[in-house]
Amino acid sequence: MTDTLLPNQTTTRLLSAQGLVLDEPTLINTEIQSWTDDSGARVRFIESHGLPMVDVQLVFKAGTTQDTDYPGLAALTLYNLDEGSAGKSASEFAERLESLGALFEKSSRLEYSTLTLRTLSAKEVLDPAIALFTDLVARPDFPAAGLEKVKAQLLGQRAALEKSPAIRATAEVYRHLFAGHPYGTPEGSSEQGIAAITTDDLKAFHGKAYSANNLEISLVGDLSREDAERITQQLSQALPQGWAAAELPPLPTPSPGRIHIEQPGASNVMALALPMAVPADAPEQLNLILANEVLGSGLNSRLMQALRQQRGLTYDISSALNPLRVGGLFMVRWEVAAEYVDASLQLVRQTVQDFIEQGPTAAELLAAHRQLTGPMLRNVAQNRRLAALLGEMGYKQLPDDYLSTYLPRLAALTPEQVRDALQANLDINMSIEVSVGPASDQQPLPPVPAE
Structure with a gap:
């Protein structure tokens, strides 16, 4: 079932969705109810009766940063949950879920693992769907045959990802920037770790x-x-009790570097990354979100203008923030012909450095705010995405009014505030630069065509 706002639902979540004036601050009405239950689980809930649906998201601090003894343990645990639970086989679980019309998904990340359930809200469907979900999360059987099957799948996935230049470039960035830290194993597994893991x-x-x-x-x-x-x-009381993940250590002192990974092909995938000491819940993250939108998001971004529009060096270039609990990184990624690796890298470095020094213009900030407004309004208008936003807020320890004040706070930021945040948190001299592809004789930048 498609989850969209019906016409008579508009006012329950947005003050203005039709006739929206993007130059004015837009308010998002999301009445978030939050509490901590008797078992210590932290809950955020939004009541929405426009559709007869319920979306549940569980975020456990059970990502790959917690499995340093056996790289792959977090992923294997998560992906074995539905291989058999409470005496039901994997096929029995899947058939029962399908008969209810419910959807179940799972994913593993550096810092957390996520499980989601989407089901109809009618009691005769909701209750058995929640019971199945509870069994899966809280009472896994971890059968030996299931473990061997998932091990083979994970090894196959690793082999496929290692062939991707983009994945290899990103992984190398994390390994270098976060060497010796739990963030420094972005693949989340190793062949040795996978082989050693048992059902125990x-x-x-x-x-x-x-x-x-x-x-x-x-x-x-x-x-x-x-x-x-x-x-x-029902969910929390069925789970194990009384354990909390240890806080992650501070980030290591970053060191700049240049890495090339030889791989056959016609082009190189490039990455330029800068460490950020600012954690995910820091107020200045909002400044950096706006800055990233100006620098590397969309056809009119500064990076796209410099590399694609003016010189035709690449089809696509973009930047991204990855805020984490104890820091994070800012990364630019693009693909370029092998003979322009060095020249394009220097152009990207200069574009980023100029942006850090000068900051955005008022016009660029207004355009960035417009670009961010639409996706945010669409996210809060769809229950599944809204549940994901609540989970992210909880994990990052963001306040309950984060969504309702998000767009006005973006609109209030000035070019000077964004520039100050860039200068305080990003240093081009600490960059790690990675290229994955064939080595080649290097050429200077092609000239900018005359208008």
Whole structure:
């Protein structure tokens, strides 16, 4: 079922969705109810009765940063949850879920693992769907046959990813910038780690990392507060209790560097990354979000203008922020012909450096605010995406009014504030630069065509 706002729902979430004036601050009305349940799980809930649907998202601090003894343990634990639970086989679980019309998804990241359930809100569907979801998350059987199957799948996935120049470039950035830190193993697994892991290891990791007080729960949909409390209690009380993930250590002192990885092909994938000491919940993240939009998002970004529009060096170039709990990074990535690796890198360095020194113009900030407004309004208008936003807010420890004040706070930022945030948090001299592709004799930049 498509999850879109019906005409008579507009006012429940947005003050103005039609006839929106993007030059004026837009308010998002999201009444977030939050609490910590008896088991220590932290809950955020938005009541929305426009569609007979419920979206549940569980975010456990159970990512790859927690499995340093056996790289791959976090991923294998997550992906084995639906291989058999509470005596039901993987096929029985899947068939039962399908019969209810419910959808289940899971994903693993550096810092957390996520499980989501989407189901109809009718009690005769919701209750058995939540019961199945609870069994899967809290009572996995971890059968040996399932572990061997998932091991083979994970090894195959690793082999496929290692052939991707873009994945290799990104992984090398993380390894270099975060050497010696849990962030420094971006693949989340190793062949040796996968081979060594047993079902006992899965059970031990699950018994800790999937504890209730290591959990953020998000619910959005056709529920009352009483219903939401009942569901969260059912989930959290079934989970292991009393373990919380250790806080991550500070980031290592960064060191600049240049790395080339030889790989056959017609072009090189390039990455230029800068470390950020500012954590995900820092107020200045909003300044950096706007700055990133100006520098490397869309056809009119500064990087796109410099490399594609003016010189035709690449089809696409973009920048991205990756804020993490104890820092993060800013990265530019593009693809270029092998003979322009050095020249394009110097052009990107200069464009980024100029932007850090000068900051954006007022016109660029207005355009960036417009670009960010549309996606945010679409996200809060779709329950599944809204549940994901709540989960992200919880994990990053953002306040309950984060969504409702997001767009006005963006609109209030000045070019000077954004420039100051750039200068305080990014240093081009600390960049790590990676190229993946064939080596070639280098050529200077092609001239800018005359207008």
